[in-house]
Amino acid sequence: MSDTVLSIRNLTVEIPTRHGILRPVEDVSYDIARGEILGVVGESGAGKSMAGNAVIDLLNPPAHIAGGEIWLNGSRIDQLKGEAMRRLRGKEIGMVFQDPLTSLNPLLRIGDQLVETMLTHLKISEREARARAVTALQEVGIPGAAERVDSYPHEFSGGMRQRVVIALALCAEPSLIIADEPTTALDVSVQAQIIALLKRLCRERGTAVMLITHDMGVIAEATDRVAVMYAGRLAELGPVRDVLTRPQHPYTHGLMASTPLASAGKARLHQIPGAMPRLDAVPDGCAFHPRCPRATDLCRQPPPPKVQDGKAACWHPLTQDAQEEAL
Numbered sequence: 672m673s674d675t676v677l678s679i680r681n682l683t684v685e686i687p688t689r690h691g692i693l694r695p696v697e698d699v700s701y702d703i704a705r706g707e708i709l710g711v712v713g714e715s716g717a718g719k720s721m722a723g724n725a726v727i728d729l730l731n732p733p734a735h736i737a738g739g740e741i742w743l744n745g746s747r748i749d750q751l752k753g754e755a756m757r758r759l760r761g762k763e764i765g766m767v768f769q770d771p772l773t774s775l776n777p778l779l780r781i782g783d784q785l786v787e788t789m790l791t792h793l794k795i796s797e798r799e800a801r802a803r804a805v806t807a808l809q810e811v812g813i814p815g816a817a818e819r820v821d822s823y824p825h826e827f828s829g830g831m832r833q834r835v836v837i838a839l840a841l842c843a844e845p846s847l848i849i850a851d852e853p854t855t856a857l858d859v860s861v862q863a864q865i866i867a868l869l870k871r872l873c874r875e876r877g878t879a880v881m882l883i884t885h886d887m888g889v890i891a892e893a894t895d896r897v898a899v900m901y902a903g904r905l906a907e908l909g910p911v912r913d914v915l916t917r918p919q920h921p922y923t924h925g926l927m928a929s930t931p932l933a934s935a936g937k938a939r940l941h942q943i944p945g946a947m948p949r950l951d952a953v954p955d956g957c958a959f960h961p962r963c964p965r966a967t968d969l970c971r972q973p974p975p976p977k978v979q980d981g982k983a984a985c986w987h988p989l990t991q992d993a994q995e996e997a998l
């Protein structure tokens with residue numbers, strides 16, 4: 672059996688508008704293997720969430736998949752709708768969103784939510800599900816799990832609530848977790864704990880993770896591979912160590928240089944000049960060229976070469992010498 676859990680092939684998402692068609696995701700491909708954490712990173716509006724939402728059929732109409740294929744454990748899922756997709760979400764795909772309250776029912780005790788999810792997706796008795804609910808809460812670090820299982824979501828702090836959501840996302844033993852900015856709404860002090868928890872539990876279970884974030888620190892901390900998105904396209908894809916220490920795409924390099932992590936000891940953080948283009952004004956050629964210090968005429972016309980694992984979508988990728996000089 673292949674190790675690939677999720678395979679996104681040439682995914683394009685379109686939004687028809689009165690002024691034309693917008694493409695928040697264009698020709699994006701990446702795979703996530705069993706037990707692997709893939710980070711999807713880029714500035715706000717890069718299309719990270721749209722790509723994740725396309726996988727679970729949570730695009731807000733009129734946004735829709737206009738091209739490409741999505742495969743989960745060898746089955747094509749991009750045409751699944753309604754009940755079939757709902758079954759897949761929860762059972763095969765667990766979700767952790769930025770705001771834990773969007774995933775929890777405020778009117779139900781958290782134990783009942785865990786039990787309901789398990790009974791829907793697993794062939795176990797209610798008694799077994801109740802016992803597993805307490806274990807699940809212990810595993811995510813809820814103190815006094817045997818009592819807290821009867822609490823309501825509002826009785827927890829933000830960080831504890833996100834732990835409950837992680838327990839809920841994992842309780843039906845999914846093969847994939849999509850975590851979209853799971854720590855962005857939390858206090859800085861608990862962010863690292865939640866990321867460490869997600870990482871440990873998914874590693875232990877061999878769960879594949881799509882970790883969507885704008886935070887390079889989270890990428891460095893938690894991921895095995897990184898997909899860097901810019902204006903809906905994939906700029907770079909590769910093992911996290913390579914991408915962070917030897918970024919090839921000038922955009923990735925700019926992102927790195929603008930994070931405290933990479934600039935430790937430097938007096939000022941670098942800022943990428945300009946802003947990401949609006950979707951109705953994405954430049955021809957390489958979408959990044961107006962902001963790119965390495966751009967030439969070539970970058971203004973033909974689209975850059977397609978991204979491959981370990982090879983950026985850039986006509987003038989940074990060589991090792993240039994990386995050292997620029998850093």
Ligand SMILES: Nc1ncnc2c1ncn2[C@@H]1O[C@H](COP(=O)(O)OP(=O)(O)OP(=O)(O)O)[C@@H](O)[C@H]1O
Pocket residue numbers: 686693695713714715716717718719720721722732733734885950
């Ligand atoms: N209904 C819509 N009509 C027009 N543009 C839209 C619509 N919905 C989303 N967009 C645009 O699609 C782009 C991609 O959005 P997406 O949420 O995927 O970005 P992101 O990289 O996840 O950013 P963030 O970190 O801010 O969530 C954004 O530019 C957003 O403004």
